[in-house]
Amino acid sequence: MKCPGCEGFINDxxxxxxxxxxxxxxxxxxxxxxxxxxxxxxxxxxxxxDEGCGRIAxxxxxxxxxxxxxxxxxxxxxxxxRSPREFAFWLFNRWAIGGDDxxxxxxxxxxxxxRIEVEVGYTMEKYISDDEASAVLENHVVPFLKRGDFDxxxxxxxxxxxxIFEHGRAEENKNEQAS
Ligand SMILES: [Zn+2]
Numbered sequence: 001m002k003c004p005g006c007e008g009f010i011n012d013x014x015x016x017x018x019x020x021x022x023x024x025x026x027x028x029x030x031x032x033x034x035x036x037x038x039x040x041x042x043x044x045x046x047x048x049x050d051e052g053c054g055r056i057a058x059x060x061x062x063x064x065x066x067x068x069x070x071x072x073x074x075x076x077x078x079x080x081x082r083s084p085r086e087f088a089f090w091l092f093n094r095w096a097i098g099g100d101d102x103x104x105x106x107x108x109x110x111x112x113x114x115r116i117e118v119e120v121g122y123t124m125e126k127y128i129s130d131d132e133a134s135a136v137l138e139n140h141v142v143p144f145l146k147r148g149d150f151d152x153x154x155x156x157x158x159x160x161x162x163x164i165f166e167h168g169r170a171e172e173n174k175n176e177q178a179s
Pocket of ligand 1: 003004005006007008017018019020021022
């Protein structure tokens with residue numbers, strides 16, 4: 001993932017940047033302790049309908065079963081006093097999404113700032129980098145969000161990224177069997 005201070009590469013094993021000195025504890029001072037996580041979908045703002053939640057839950061379950069990757073979606077009213085980018089970085093690390101192996105992805109929608117952010121655990125950047133994942137969301141998800149269609153926006157944020165990881169995992173399994 002990228003350092004929120006200098007945009008350089010930072011290994012999320014220890015969110016401390018060698019180049020600019022950034023340390024995640026700077027964020028703890030203003031953001032304090034994150035709210036409890038509840039599974040894969042944390043719709044804190046309540047923008048997803050019941051039907052939308054059901055569809056996302058089914059896709060999450062299928063994805064997790066196929067890949068073992070922890071995918072987490074969050075809707076947030078505001079990331080204040082930090083930027084959505086910084087908030088996503090902080091939450092990913094403080095929730096330790098994907099556990100010790102960082103087999104996790106976080107998609108965070110911040111309503112007031114009108115931003116969708118994505119963090120990809122560093123062990124999974126071989127499948128897709130943070131920048132590539134952001135570009136995917138820009139192309140496939142932002143058009144739904146602009147129309148206020150949060151059900152489809154969040155569903156496709158999950159589905160399009162999930163397909164990339166599922167494909168990466170399937171290729172790996174094929175190669176393992178071949179060798
Ligand atoms: Zn830095």
